[in-house]
Every structure is written in C-alpha cells, then in structure tokens.
Amino acid sequence: MTMDLLIPDKVHDETRQGEALILEPVGKQNGRKLYIESYGCAMNFSDSEIVASILAEKGFETTSDFNNADVIFINTCSIRENAEVRVRNRLKEFAGAKFRNPGMVVGVLGCMAERLKAKFLEEEKLVDVVVGPDAYRDLPNLIEQVDGGQRAVNVLLSREETYADISPVRLNSNGINAFVSIMRGCDNMCSFCVVPFTRGRERSRDAHSVVAECKDLFDKGYREVTLLGQNVDSYKWSGQLAEGAEPLAVGDEITVVNFANLLEMVALVSPDLRVRFSTSHPKDITDEVLHTIAQYENICNYIHLPVQSGNSRILDIMNRTYDRDWYINRIDAIRRIIPGCAISTDVITGFCTETDEEHNDTVSMMDYVKYDFAYMFKYSERPGTLAAKRYADDIPEEIKQKRLAQIVAKQQEYSFYRMQARIGKVEKVLIEGFSKKSDKDYCGRSDQNAMVIFPVSENYKPGQYVNVLVERTTSATLIGTIVE
C-alpha cells in the first residue's frame, strides 16, 4: 500500500488540503493551545488523533486558528515530491504568527520528518522540533526541551510501538465513522516507496485492544470502523489474553490472530457496526479473508487492491512480488467469492524503463477489472528508495503526462459504467450527515463505498441505516430516494 487508507472518499491524497484538527483537552488545562494540521493518508490522520490524545493528557487545549496557537504541528506526507513542496510552502505561512509569538513551538511530524530527520532543522529555520511516526509519546518532553531554548529531534523508529494503549481523540469527527489502526510499518520493499523507511518494520497491534476500541466506538454511537494498515493482509498477532480481558469471541484456541480472524472478531462486535479496511496487498490477500467478508453482512463488499502496473516486468522492478497473472487470479477470486464486490486500486504510470507496450498492459488490466475507482499517479522518484538507487527516472515528463491522462480518461469511463449499473438498485446506506451541496439532502455511503445522496427524511437521522432506491448517478455519486 502506498498507505492507501480510506479517508472518506480520498486515499493517499496529498492534494487534500491540510486539515486543522480540533480537540477538547482531557487533563488539567495548562492553558497552552495546540494547532495540528494533517496531510496525506488516513494513517496520518489517525496518528494525529493519537498525538492529540497524548497532548490532551498534558492539558493542551486546541485552536483552529494557528495565529492563536502556542504549539503548531504539521503531520506530513512524503509519498511524492509535491506532498513535500506543499509542507514547505505551508511552513512559510506560519512565519508571521511565530514572529508575533516568539515562544511559539513549530513542529513537523510524520513521514517527511522521518525522511529528513535533523536535516529538516537545517533546511527550515522556523522549525523547532522534528518527530517521526514512532516517537509521539516523547512529544511532551520534546516541547519542554524547546521551551528550554533547544531545538529537538526524535526520529527513532520502533519494532514494537503500536500506540495500542492510547485511545485516540476523535478529531473533526462526525461521530459515525472512525479509523482504527491495526498495525504500523511495512515489510514490503516496493522499490518506488518511502514508507518502509519512514514508518519502519511491520508490527501488528494487540487484537484485544483493536476489538476493545471498536466496542468502545460502537457504544459511543459510531456505526462504522475502517481498520487501517499499510498491508492489512499481513496482520498477524499472537499473544496471551491480557489480565481480565474478555476471551476472544472467536475460537479462544486461536493463538495467532490473522487478518481474517481479526475481521471476524470486529464484525462480531455488533451486526450494526459496519467494517471497512485498507489497504490490501495482492500477494497476501487470502481466500480466507474473502470468505470472511462474504460470511458477514456488516463487513463491506469493497476492497482497495493496488495493482500499480499491469505488466509483469514492471511489477518485478517495482518489487511488488506478484505478477500480472497472480493479480488477475486475485481479482477472479474476489469476483467468485464476493459477487458484486466493488474494487478500487492505485496505478503508477511512467515508472522507470516502462515501454508503450508495457503501459498498454496497465490499460488492458483496467479493461479487465473495470475498477469502481482508482488513484492514479505519475512516477515521482523518491530519494533513498530502491528505485532511486537502481534505476534512472528515464521516462520523459510529457510521456508520463500522456499516459496518466489516458488512464484517467479510461477510469472515468469505468467509474461511470459501475455507477450506471446501480440505477434501479436499492442500496443500504449509513447516513453520515447532510450533503455538502444542500442541507435538504442526506449523504452516506453504500456497502460498496459509493457516496449516495437522497432527500432528508424526519424519520431518520445520521448514524441510522436506510434503504435508498438509486434513480440516477454521476461518475462519483448515486442519487436516489429512501424506500421503506
């Protein structure tokens, strides 16, 4: 996964504007105000909720206006060049606020912080503290160091850290759907990807703490959880039942909990709790996982399965560890075991040495799968990755752009085709709130993760499920009316 985690209708979206996050302080207020902004994938947004919780414990309250802040954090993404350019530009916008409040602490968190480490302090004079994704527990101490007049860095990666004992503070939440991280890091070494270097080795979170968090969310009225991981299919946790913890709902004899087991455990929290997950990896997604999805109505029939390329030689130099035939085998298994399952993907065009014929293999893969949705990017060489060390970024920009335009047009065709096929169907929709365009309409997503818009009804409110008859569509939205 290029950490392809589901942010409602966006993944890995460095185009997404940073979002200021609001939280209520938990501990004794220390009167200091925190402003936190997140970029990139859902894992980063989920991490910001962990950061918020750690600082709320220390009595920080928040502000959505960075000019009023005592501490400003940017949780950064490093997946492509322009993600980092955006962060540097954003930092410049904080200069005035810091000039007016010299005691202000400005910090960078996340993948760009981990990639650049102390170099960030040399390159960006405004920055006081640089903290990697595994070092957030150290934040209160690092802020104290800066208060003491020093600049601070902690970019130690961990083989154990999962923040399992920290209950995230839900930020900008609609109180209905929430992210639950189940693992951190990645052991795959896709040659184009920085994630293994910025998020470290893979480690799975204690299954009990995942189920407990989902139960707690359900009790608080949430009706959907998205289980997050760079590669959820390699989730594997083995551990003793914690003192006083409830026995595992499923087969206490299980000593090693794999992803299929964890999915089942979360699905059994309540049939009214919808379960989504991201991201899957073609080499590890098992039929056991697919049968578990098919067995539970509340595990959504939607899978994000990044292909990256449709050509086996390119997949090989991308070090994706599967080839075209294997990927097609997985797609056929999904179609066989979960008929009607929606599938989305990630595609990189213009990877090193990619020929026109090899690019056409990606196009023909899209013709074969007819994805519901896809995230498509031009190859962006990332410093320190295997590809940067081994291969020249030799595809001319105009060729990359031409290939990207071709697959974007192709995908728009298939997204519309998939949406059109829903007309006349009745979708079970979880109401998430009012549509962005009009408060006369509700919005919510179908089981297949399509956004559905329908007139508000006084009989229903956000957090409830309704059946909606689809009457028409756009390429991204289903439009209909509630049917009893």
Ligand code: SF4
């Ligand atoms: S190394 Fe591969 S699997 Fe891991 S996060 Fe990057 S793209 Fe995803």
